[in-house]
Structures are given as structure tokens and as C-alpha cells.
Amino acid sequence: MKLDIDTFKEILDTLTRNKSRSLLTGFGVFWGLFMLLFMLGGGNGFKAMLMKNFEGFATNTTILVADRTTKPFKGFKDGRWWSLETGDVERLRLMVPELEVVSPSLSVWSSSAVREEYSYADAVVKGIDADYRKIEEPVMKYGRYLNEVDVKQERKVCVIGKRVYNELFPEGGDPCGKYIKAGAIYYQVIGVDFSASNISVNGNSQDAVLIPFPVAQKIYRRGNRVDLVAMVGKPGVKMSTLEDRIRAVIAEAHFFDPTDKPALFIIDTEQLFNMVDTLFTGVNLLIWLVGLGTILAGAIGVSNIMLVTVKERTVEIGIRRAIGATPRDILSQIMMESVALTSAAGVLGIMFTVGCLAVLEKAFPGTPFQIGFWAAVLALFLVALLGVVTGLAPASRAMAIKPVDAMLDE
Amino acid sequence: MLIDLKDINKTYNNGQPLHVLKGVTLGIEAGEFVSIMGASGSGKSTLLNILGILDNYDTGEYRLDGKLIKDLSERQGADYRNRMIGFIFQSFNLISFKTAVENVELPLFYQGVSRRKRHALAMEYLDRLGLKDWASHYPNEMSGGQKQRVAIARALITHPRIILADEPTGALDSKTSVEVMDLLAQLNREEKVTMIIVTHDPTVAEKTRRTIRIKDGIIEE
Numbered sequence: 001m002k003l004d005i006d007t008f009k010e011i012l013d014t015l016t017r018n019k020s021r022s023l024l025t026g027f028g029v030f031w032g033l034f035m036l037l038f039m040l041g042g043g044n045g046f047k048a049m050l051m052k053n054f055e056g057f058a059t060n061t062t063i064l065v066a067d068r069t070t071k072p073f074k075g076f077k078d079g080r081w082w083s084l085e086t087g088d089v090e091r092l093r094l095m096v097p098e099l100e101v102v103s104p105s106l107s108v109w110s111s112s113a114v115r116e117e118y119s120y121a122d123a124v125v126k127g128i129d130a131d132y133r134k135i136e137e138p139v140m141k142y143g144r145y146l147n148e149v150d151v152k153q154e155r156k157v158c159v160i161g162k163r164v165y166n167e168l169f170p171e172g173g174d175p176c177g178k179y180i181k182a183g184a185i186y187y188q189v190i191g192v193d194f195s196a197s198n199i200s201v202n203g204n205s206q207d208a209v210l211i212p213f214p215v216a217q218k219i220y221r222r223g224n225r226v227d228l229v230a231m232v233g234k235p236g237v238k239m240s241t242l243e244d245r246i247r248a249v250i251a252e253a254h255f256f257d258p259t260d261k262p263a264l265f266i267i268d269t270e271q272l273f274n275m276v277d278t279l280f281t282g283v284n285l286l287i288w289l290v291g292l293g294t295i296l297a298g299a300i301g302v303s304n305i306m307l308v309t310v311k312e313r314t315v316e317i318g319i320r321r322a323i324g325a326t327p328r329d330i331l332s333q334i335m336m337e338s339v340a341l342t343s344a345a346g347v348l349g350i351m352f353t354v355g356c357l358a359v360l361e362k363a364f365p366g367t368p369f370q371i372g373f374w375a376a377v378l379a380l381f382l383v384a385l386l387g388v389v390t391g392l393a394p395a396s397r398a399m400a401i402k403p404v405d406a407m408l409d410e
Numbered sequence: 411m412l413i414d415l416k417d418i419n420k421t422y423n424n425g426q427p428l429h430v431l432k433g434v435t436l437g438i439e440a441g442e443f444v445s446i447m448g449a450s451g452s453g454k455s456t457l458l459n460i461l462g463i464l465d466n467y468d469t470g471e472y473r474l475d476g477k478l479i480k481d482l483s484e485r486q487g488a489d490y491r492n493r494m495i496g497f498i499f500q501s502f503n504l505i506s507f508k509t510a511v512e513n514v515e516l517p518l519f520y521q522g523v524s525r526r527k528r529h530a531l532a533m534e535y536l537d538r539l540g541l542k543d544w545a546s547h548y549p550n551e552m553s554g555g556q557k558q559r560v561a562i563a564r565a566l567i568t569h570p571r572i573i574l575a576d577e578p579t580g581a582l583d584s585k586t587s588v589e590v591m592d593l594l595a596q597l598n599r600e601e602k603v604t605m606i607i608v609t610h611d612p613t614v615a616e617k618t619r620r621t622i623r624i625k626d627g628i629i630e631e
Binding site: 005006009010013014017018315316319320321322323324325326327328329402403404406407 | 455459462463464465484485487488489491492493497499503505506507508512516517519520521524525564568576
């Protein structure tokens with residue numbers, strides 16, 4: 001097999017001078033590769049878009065919420081109501097040292113925030129601890145977040161969410177130092193949180209008026225009760241392994257059966273993220289299946305058309321044989337035509353995909369849709385390999401053409 | 411003797427066995443200008459195919475320039491065809507998507523001659539046949555006579571010992587036929603190429619110096 005520029009030119013001539021035939025043949029592969037790569041890029045983009053919703057939310061967070069007991073325990077009947085308390089926070093900190101942050105939170109739903117009688121916003125007043133920032137990461141536009149001193153001294157200060165800020169301060173500017181009224185109490189604004197996360201832990205951060213939790217407990221007469229306790233594990237700690245111990249600590253303090261799972265509702269975001277991951281693994285699998293199927297169908301199309309083409313070219317191949325082409329010359333010619341055709345179609349497919357994904361990236365700024373360089377190279381390599389496979393059947397048929405066939409009438 | 415056939419037999423086995431060549435013995439010297447005549451079905455095309463190593467024979471001996479042509483590998487067969495024999499076909503059999511000069515170059519491509527060298531050589535041959543201006547035209551842009559001259563150039567370019575022509579004038583009008591036959595005669599004279607022309611046209615056979623008649627697979631000179 002001669003693999004020099006001459007042979008290549010011969011192949012190129014044959015392909016370019018039978019344009020419509022080449023175009024038809026290559027289209028299947030072009031389309032298959034486009035489908036596969038475009039769907040892969042699109043899938044990644046949509047995954048990124050979905051993950052954006054979790055932005056600023058610690059991925060190994062666990063949240064505890066109290067619920068009715070379902071088992072009788074130590075003389076208590078089942079169906080009893082109980083509540084998480086401020087003391088549970090300290091308890092968990094002491095008993096489960098793998099936890100980095102243990103932070104209580106309580107929410108007052110359907111509150112409103114008013115600013116000096118002329119602007120009004122619906123809001124959720126959330127009582128939180130200073131280290132709640134490690135659960136839902138704030139994006140401070142103005143001022144600062146609540147700190148330990150605010151909590152300890154029970155200051156009447158607040159951090160407001162983006163939507164609340166926009167409605168109370170439509171004129172914009174730094175609101176820090178100004179006062180807003182939530183419920184019956186005035187709070188001094190000390191910061192604005194512009195976090196756009198769509199995760200909602202007892203109220204979306206955009207709608208929140210964050211105040212120190214002891215203040216909330218006192219003003220809204222909650223005693224020492226809290227709605228939920230959020231926790232973040234130390235780096236490398238799998239939260240699901242701590243669940244039983246957390247359950248035991250809380251159960252002991254509140255006299256319910258540690259095996260009474262419905263009594264303590266535990267949300268593990270790790271599992272949530274795993275679910276999303278699993279979902280996209282499934283979606284990706286589907287994309288590969290469909291994409292590879294399309295490419296395969298395209299390849300079979302190439303093979304088919306080339307088979308017909310070889311039949312059409314019987315006399316041409318016969319002439320080539322009569323004037324001195326060996327069967328190997330014919331084999332290499334057909335194989336190289338196949339590889340060249342599929343590769344060229346593959347390159348075009350990749351270019352078209354990159355173009356389309358670039359348009360998508362323009363349409364959804366900040367979302368990565370584009371396929372990687374090496375993914376494209378790998379795809380091209382696979383397509384060339386496919387060209388060899390698809391060339392096999394037509395090439396073997398072409399090899400069976402005898403020089404005598406040159407005598408056939410065209 | 412350039413071509414030496416001894417008792418060649420050939421049977422086609424497509425359904426009913428067809429004994430086409432029944433013991434053909436034939437000798438052709440180098441430089442001869444021979445025609446093979448016969449009615450259709452007489453076996454003349456089969457004889458041509460065997461002479462041109464396009465087809466095998468069953469029994470007998472075919473020596474080409476002293477070499478026994480029997481059970482050749484595809485590779486050897488291709489090599490002999492390429493270097494020893496030039497073909498001219500009735501329907502020209504040029505490759506339609508190649509220009510005249512590219513068609514003429516093709517045998518040299520399979521010899522591995524460099525592109526520039528074979529292009530120059532092909533242009534030289536086209537020039538000798540008066541087709542220099544048509545070099546970059548495709549076959550469908552040329553007349554029958556021109557196409558046949560391109561085919562002759564393609565047959566000549568490898569300096570073959572023999573040129574085998576199968577009804578070279580079959581698709582041409584009488585005037586062009588005469589021109590092509592004169593050209594073949596001239597090439598035979600000047601280049602000393604052995605010319606074997608298969609035909610059923612007596613006026614073509616008249617132009618040759620020797621006529622071999624074949625009937626029902628037997629030579630009757």
C-alpha cells in the first residue's frame with residue numbers, strides 16, 4: 001500500500017469529482033457526530049445551569065427538623081409533638097466532633113418589612129446564628145453579615161435579601177445604618193445579601209430579613225425552641241455516616257426512641273446532590289446511546305452507499321485492474337476513500353457542533369456548553385476508525401472485481 | 411516468438427458448460443500487425459482476454475516473451491499487464507471523472523512513477539497524437555475519435571510489447587475508423603509495437619498484414 005501524496009491526491013480527486021455522491025455518503029456521519037457532540041455539550045450546559053441553583057450552598061449540609069413521634073418511649077405515648085431547642089446545638093457540638101458548623105435557625109413566615117411608611121416588602125424573618133454563613137454562603141453587596149457579637153448582645157440588627165432590598169430601597173444605594181420595621185420592631189440594616197441561590201431552607205435568602213436568633217426567639221415568643229438545626233461536616237466527613245449518632249444524641253435529650261425515624265426528619269443535601277448526579281449520569285448514558293446509534297446508522301449508510309457505488313464503478317475498477325492495479329491497490333483506494341470521507345464529514349460535524357454550542361453559550365451567558373478539545377479529537381479518531389470498518393464491505397466487493405470486467409459495456 | 415499459444419482450452423461453467431476455445435495453437439512474432447477475425451460467439455473475445463492476462467485458461471500453454479503465463483498471482487498478473495500489454499477497448503473505457511491527461515497517466519500511477527514525471531510523459535504522448543489542447547478536457551467533452559486516441563495514448567505510455575485492441579473502431583464512424591487504423595499501423599511501423607486487433611469488420615482486417623480467423627473456438631488461418 002503506497003501512502004504518499006500521490007495516492008492521497010488520487011483519492012481526493014475521486015471524491016471531489018463525484019461531489020453529490022460524496023456529500024450524500026458523508027452526511028450520515030456528519031449528522032451522527034453532530035447529534036452526539038451537540039447533545040453532550042447541551043447536557044453539560046443544562047447540568048451546569050441546574051447546579052447553579054445550588055450555588056453558595058454547602059454540599060455536605062445536613063438539616064434536622066422535629067416531627068411527631070411514631071413510637072411510644074419511656075412512658076410517653078406515640079404521636080407526641082416535640083421541638084428542637086437552642087440546647088441541642090451545644091449538645092451536637094460536644095457529642096459529634098466531626099461537625100464543623102452547627103447552626104440553629106427559626107423562621108417567621110408571612111412577615112412584612114416596612115421602611116418609614118413609604119415602602120413595603122413581603123419577607124421571611126429568619127433568626128440565625130453568626131455561623132449560618134457557612135451553610136448558605138452570602139454574597140454581601142453592602143455592609144457585613146451578622147456576627148457573634150450581634151447574637152450575644154441580641155442586637156436588633158438585620159441583613160436583608162436581594163428582593164427585600166430592591167423593594168424597600170428602590171432608589172438603590174447603601175442602606176446600611178437605616179432602619180426598617182419588621183413586625184412591631186425596628187431593626188438597623190447592617191448588610192445586604194445578593195446571593196441568588198434558589199435553595200430554600202425555611203425561606204429563600206432573597207426574601208429574607210436575617211436577625212440574630214435569640215432576638216427572634218424573644219420577640220416571637222418561641223422560648224428556647226428553634227425550627228431547624230443545620231450542620232456542615234468537617235472536610236472529608238460523609239454526613240450519612242453520622243446520621244445514627246446525631247439521631248441518638250437528639251433522641252436522648254427529647255425522650256423519643258432513637259429508632260423512631262419519622263420523629264426526627266433529616267435532610268442530607270449530599271443525597272440530593274447524588275440524586276442530581278445520578279440523574280445526569282443517566283441522561284449522559286442516554287445521550288451516548290442515541291448519539292452512538294445515530295453515528296452507527298450513519299456509518300451503515302456510508303457502507304451501503306459505497307457498496308452501491310462500487311457496483312456502479314465496476315467498469316472503472318476493471319479498467320484500473322486491466323492497466324495494472326493490483327487488488328491491494330484497489331483495496332487501499334476504497335478504504336482510504338471511506339476513511340477520508342468519514343473523517344472529512346467528522347471534521348465538518350465537529351465544526352458545526354462547536355458553532356452551534358458557541359451560539360448557545362452566547363444565548364445563556366456564563367453556562368459552559370462547549371465540548372472539550374480532547375473530546376473532539378477523540379471523536380474524530382473514533383470516526384476515522386469507523387471509516388475503516390465501514391470501508392471493509394465495499395472494499396472486499398471491489399477486490400472481487402476482475403480485470404475482465406473492464407470489457408463490460410458501460 | 412513473442413506470443414506462443416499451445417493447445418489452449420477454455421470452458422465457461424455458468425450453468426451449462428460452454429467449451430469456447432477448443433485447442434487454440436497460435437504464434438505471433440514481435441512487431442507483427444495481426445487481426446483476429448470471427449463471428450460473435452466464435453471465441454475471439456475469450457482469446458483476447460487470455461492473451462491480455464485478463465482471464466485464465468484451463469489447459470494448454472501460453473508463453474509471453476518466453477515466460478509461461480499460468481496460475482499467476484494477482485500481483486504478477488497486474489504487473490505483466492501493466493508493463494507488457496496495452497489495451498484499447500471498443501467503448502474506449504476512459505475513466506469519466508478524469509481528464510484526458512489523467513487517464514493517460516493512470517498506468518504510470520500504478521507503476522509508482524512520480525506525478526510530475528508521468529504528467530510530462532502523458533503530455534508528450536497526447537502531443538504526438540495531436541491532442542495536446544484537449545489534455546484537460548473530460549472524456550464527455552471529446553468526440554469518439556479523440557477518446558480513442560486518448561485510449562491509445564494510455565495504452566502506449568508504458569512502452570508495452572503488445573497492444574491488444576478489442577474492436578477499436580466499433581464505436582466510430584467510417585472516416586474516423588480509417589484514421590484510427592492508420593494511426594495504429596503507423597505506431598506499428600514506427601514504434602515496432604506488436605499490434606493485435608480483434609474485429610469482425612473485413613475493412614479493418616484488410617489494413618493488417620496478417621489475419622487470423624477463428625470459428626467455433628478453432629483457428630482456421
